[in-house]
Amino acid sequence: MKSQIVPKIHFDYDRTNINSDTLVSLYRAMLKPRLIEEKMMILLRQGKISKWFSGIGQEAISVGVASVLNSNEYILPMHRNLGVFTTREIPLYRLFSQWQGKANGFTNGRDRSFHFGTQEFNIVGMISHLGPQFGVADGIALANQLKKNDHVCAVFTGEGGTSEGDIHEALNVASVWQLPVLFCIENNGYGLSTPTSEQYNCEHLADRGKGYGMESHIIEGNNILEVYSKLKELVSDMRKNPRPVLLEFKTFRMRGHEEASGTKYVPTELIDFWGEKDPLINFEKYLISEELLSEEMIEAFTNAIKQEIDENLEKAFEEPTIEADLTKELNDVYSSFKYQEVAHTNDVENIRLIDAISEGLKLSMRKHDNLVIMGQDVAEYGGVFKITEGFVEEFGKERVRNTPICESAIVSAAMGLSINGFKAVMEMQFADFVTSGFNPIINYLAKSHYRWNQKADVVIRMPCGAGVGAGPFHSQTNEAWFTHTPGLKVVYPAFPYDAKGLLATAIEDPNPVLFFEHKALYRSIRQDVPKEYYTLPIGKAATLREGDAITIISYGAGIHWAIETLDTLPDVKADLIDLRTLSPLDTETIFASVSKTGKAIILQEDSLFGGIASDISALISEHCFEKLDAPVMRVASIETPIPFAAALESQYLPKNKFKEALINLLAY
Structure with a gap:
């Protein structure tokens, strides 16, 4: 890339406590995604890639966040955060393979762009529905709290995404639970073609932090040193004093929502204004003025990165295209699970269906010390059906958690727990309320293993059914909504013996399970049930x-x-x-x-x-x-x-x- 000269440096760069090597390193870290993007747009015009979401002009945010967090701390980026992936040093040929739908990518050709995650690099990629990502970050942060590892995680969205209800739910949960999450809003002016004036009616999105009881900051997103310094300070303190922080990065999207959409709806003077605030060019000129960078160094860095790009592109292009394999596709919908039968003795007790579920859940909590129960009123109150009554006294409030009334955020948080090594059982207070959590169940839990080999070790308990005079909103048996969705398992026992054994297996299973419990059977059906822990196979009538x-x-x-x-x-x-x-x-x-x-x-x-x-x-x-x-x-x-x-x-x-x-x- 040939160095461009702007009339002046548009930012006050404060390099206090940042050494020269770090300054140059931050420059190179921004230069790399810029050069990759320029190459991708050429390939797009040549028809060699199918789509591109540009982050040109926003590199300082991605690079700054990724440079501050440790490599073992999770980041949940969006499709304009290429700098997160490159700063985490993901091999370029794997990124290029991903964008071309080849096997060396992260989704086996099943998804494109940045719709992927990788445990190897502690990155959890986006889904197109945007909002659940904040809730997933909550779950990851909760797991960090339970591990007491002093980790912080960061999650991204745009200003348009903040209009989604999932975002509000997740921010509220993070505040109530004081979860160490950096909520990063890249306010880049437009949600596709809709300007900020039509997205929200407040001066700054950071002002919303007050409503959530959450610390918030406005950061000049094009100033790499402001991003880096502020985040370094915040993250250091968050590790000592865990809490969520809402960050609004002021920046601008210099290209279209994706390249095909263009920018005709953006006033030319606005593009010119932000063009002069280019984060890479301004920082480059600053480093030259500080005599930390020269034209020769810029040329050397550029040539080295371009060579790396070309070599990795050649490797990706030479990789064969994926051939359809029906057996592989069907086998990858679910995470591998080898059922292990746990037999029982004849030491039984005659109990109701509701007792069997409670006992099964309690024994699973004892067996799996990484199992967390979440739901409305499930702690001291014991849930509306008293299934978890007494659980807080035995397992503590960290593992038996009352939640706000926000089904979607809690489903997403359960997914985050799974990503970070925990098992989760969520109680839908009534199966009818699952509609409020439908999106993450269908689009996150069900698809994650198929998309990027990530298990969703989550059981959602679904008290359901009519016959108790509860009316239209507390009586549905809505299992068909989920049997239609590949990637979910649906269990529906009718007897106490089956309920206890199947619940144990559902919790053992690393795949998402919808566990239906008929309310009218809770206290009307009794059976002799073994007292100890045992399992029954899922999928056997x-x-x-x-x-x-x-x-x-x-x-x-x-x-x-x-x-x-x-x-x-x-x-x-x-x-x-x-x-x-x-x-x-x-x-x-x-x-x-x-x-x-x-x-x-x-x-x-x-x-x-x-x-x-x-x-x-x-x-x-x-x-x-x-x-x-x-x-x-x-x-x-x-x-x-x-x-x-x-x-x-x-x-x-x-x-x-x-x-x-x-x-x-x-x-x-």
Whole structure:
């Protein structure tokens, strides 16, 4: 890069306590991403890469943050933070392979740009939904607190991202829990084409820190020494006095949101103004004035970096393109988990479903000292269903944590705990409330292993179901929302014995598990359950009754409705299959039974259309068609929200129409 001369240096550089070697090192650290970006834009025009999000003009922020944090401290960057990746010294050919969708990248061609993370370099990349990243940083910081390692983590977003609710939730959680996180807002003027005047109505985003009870600072983001010095001071103090800090970096996006969008919507005078505040050129001129840099040194640095770029590009270009491998793709959706059976003795106690879940959770807390429970009112109060009552006394408030009412941030925090070596169980107070945490479940937990080989060691407990007169917002059984999402496991026990063993396995499993618990069964179903810790396999159904007349398939409360019905029909000899796990689904048991009986009826509490019964019906039709003696029958709730009044709720549920459907199918 040829040195450019600006009329004057636009910043007051204060080099107090910064030695000359560090000053030059910071210059080289900014020069490298600038030269890479210039090369990428050439390759973009040549059609050799598909997309580029430029951070030109913002290098001081990325480099400053990455230079201050230790290499073993996590950084959660965005797509304009190339300087984070280069300062962490990720080999360039791996970055280039990532951008070209090749195997030496970090996502095996499954994602592009900076949508990746790497534990090797303690970087957790973004997802396009932006907001959950702050909550993930909360979880990483919480893990650091629990480890007592005095680490700080840093997370980035733009001023546009601060409009997302996840951001507000995460800032509040960090403040309440006093988590050592640097929340870095790069205020670069535009969210795609929307200017800041249309994004928020306050003078400075840093002013919001007051509302969260959080320390905040405004930093000139184009002044590398201000960034470096201020962050060095803050991080040093945060390690001694852990707390969150909100930072607003004033900067500007000199290129389009991505190169294809251009900058026609930006006034020319604004681009010219910020062009004169270029962080690299101004610092270069300053170092020349301080006689720490010369034209010869600039040329040498530039040539060395360009050579490194060219050599690594050649290596990346020579790498073969990824070929589709169906087995590999399917196998990489989930983190590897080898089920280990933990057997039990016959020392049992007769307990309710709710007791079995509580005991299973308690024994898992004893077994895994890195397990953290989070949820609304789960600590001293014991949760609204009292499942964690007494847990604080045994495990302490660090591991049994009340949360603010912010499902999305806590799901994200659970993901952060997993990234930083912990297990997490989150209680959705009611399964209905999962809608407020849907984004990170679907887009973060479910996809992280497939995208960049990162496990999501998280169990989300889902108290669900009707039959208790709780109305539309506390009665849904919404499992079908999640069985549709590859990367999630869905468990739905109907009996205390199954609930305790499956919960233990779910917590052992490094993959995200949605664990459904039917509220109407909590205190109405009892069973002899082993007292000690034991496991049961996820993905294996249970055949509760055997017969050759018909196959009945259900789960949750539906199983008990089916049992009640069969008890009134003693002459009906049926296979009764309790699925127990909905994803993965035990199709082997289903197909074997249907092939024997020739008839199948599926009972679910969820509404009919789009429920899991539809998929099971289709699977049976596809795989057992020649064995069928009748159409596959589905019985489910009516197509309305769940009502409150007893008569309406009874009409809604399929319990009272199952018997008639069963008899009609038997007579077909």
